[in-house]
Amino acid sequence: MIDLNGRKAVVTGGTRGIGRAIVLALAGAGADVITCARGDGEPAQSLARELKDLGGDHAVLKADVAEAADVARLAEEARTRYGTVDVLVHNAGVISHIPFGELPLAEWNRVIDTNLTSAFTVLQSMLPVLRDGASVVNVGSRVATIGIPMRAHYTASKAGLIGLTRSAAKELGSRGIRVNVVAPGPIETEAEVPAAVRERYQKMIPLGRLGAAEEIAGAVLFLASDLSGFVNGETLHVDGGI
Numbered sequence: 027m028i029d030l031n032g033r034k035a036v037v038t039g040g041t042r043g044i045g046r047a048i049v050l051a052l053a054g055a056g057a058d059v060i061t062c063a064r065g066d067g068e069p070a071q072s073l074a075r076e077l078k079d080l081g082g083d084h085a086v087l088k089a090d091v092a093e094a095a096d097v098a099r100l101a102e103e104a105r106t107r108y109g110t111v112d113v114l115v116h117n118a119g120v121i122s123h124i125p126f127g128e129l130p131l132a133e134w135n136r137v138i139d140t141n142l143t144s145a146f147t148v149l150q151s152m153l154p155v156l157r158d159g160a161s162v163v164n165v166g167s168r169v170a171t172i173g174i175p176m177r178a179h180y181t182a183s184k185a186g187l188i189g190l191t192r193s194a195a196k197e198l199g200s201r202g203i204r205v206n207v208v209a210p211g212p213i214e215t216e217a218e219v220p221a222a223v224r225e226r227y228q229k230m231i232p233l234g235r236l237g238a239a240e241e242i243a244g245a246v247l248f249l250a251s252d253l254s255g256f257v258n259g260e261t262l263h264v265d266g267g268i
């Protein structure tokens with residue numbers, strides 16, 4: 027079992043899907059966790075209840091990582107609540123499926139802003155709060171280095187995340203801060219997967235199934251812990267061998 031007792035974590039986009047599994051895995055391992063999402067409805071409220079039941083000093087904030095003021099508020103909450111932060115997971119991300127020739131610039135910008143630019147603003151804002159030796163994990167995607175039709179904006183954002191991670195790892199290493207990517211393959215979340223898509227993925231993935239959000243959280247736990255103390259600038263694919 028990975029023990030993160032006493033560690034302080036910040037996770038963006040933690041109310042649903044993979045982010046929620048990451049928040050609950052970190053809290054389950056003993057860490058205190060602040061997370062955020064744009065919405066403050068049922069997913070946020072039920073997560074807050076689950077975290078309360080687990081015990082610890084947790085918070086679920088309404089904050090949009092694509093908004094500079096919200097990112098600053100998230101970092102300020104981490105500073106006032108925890109003083110310093112040991113683990114930063116940038117998980118918030120959005121996707122859409124649009125043929126390249128029809129992709130509107132506004133949609134390109136929305137996806138790049140949420141998935142990539144926010145990784146820069148969140149990490150830069152958190153820099154004074156991150157303790158020396160902290161672990162930063164950016165949630166990327168398996169498709170970043172493969173490409174996939176109708177998702178040029180999405181793959182570009184996730185490929186950019188790898189470059190950001192590599193450079194940040196080199197620059198922040200002098201403070202002992204590690205920066206890595208976890209790149210999920212197709213993962214089962216609350217989102218509906220059409221039967222034909224599921225069947226295609228099952229054929230492509232040697233393990234014959236989609237991944238579970240908890241299996242991405244497991245990789246994040248490893249990177250958050252001292253077990254991965256010499257893993258830096260890496261992209262860890264968690265994709266069933268697709």
Ligand SMILES: NC(=O)c1ccc[n+]([C@@H]2O[C@H](COP(=O)([O-])OP(=O)(O)OC[C@H]3O[C@@H](n4cnc5c(N)ncnc54)[C@H](OP(=O)(O)O)[C@@H]3O)[C@@H](O)[C@H]2O)c1
Nearest residue numbers: 039041042043044063064065090091118119167210212213
């Ligand atoms: N699911 C997969 O198969 C898969 C595969 C590869 C990579 N990934 C990556 O894994 C991450 C999580 O994916 P997911 O499938 O779990 O997504 P999801 O189910 O749509 O959940 C996304 C979470 O992020 C929050 N969020 C979205 N935009 C945000 C913003 N601008 N500011 C703050 N929070 C925001 C959402 O809450 P609100 O909507 O309330 O803001 C929600 O809590 C993403 O980076 C995604 O690209 C997923």
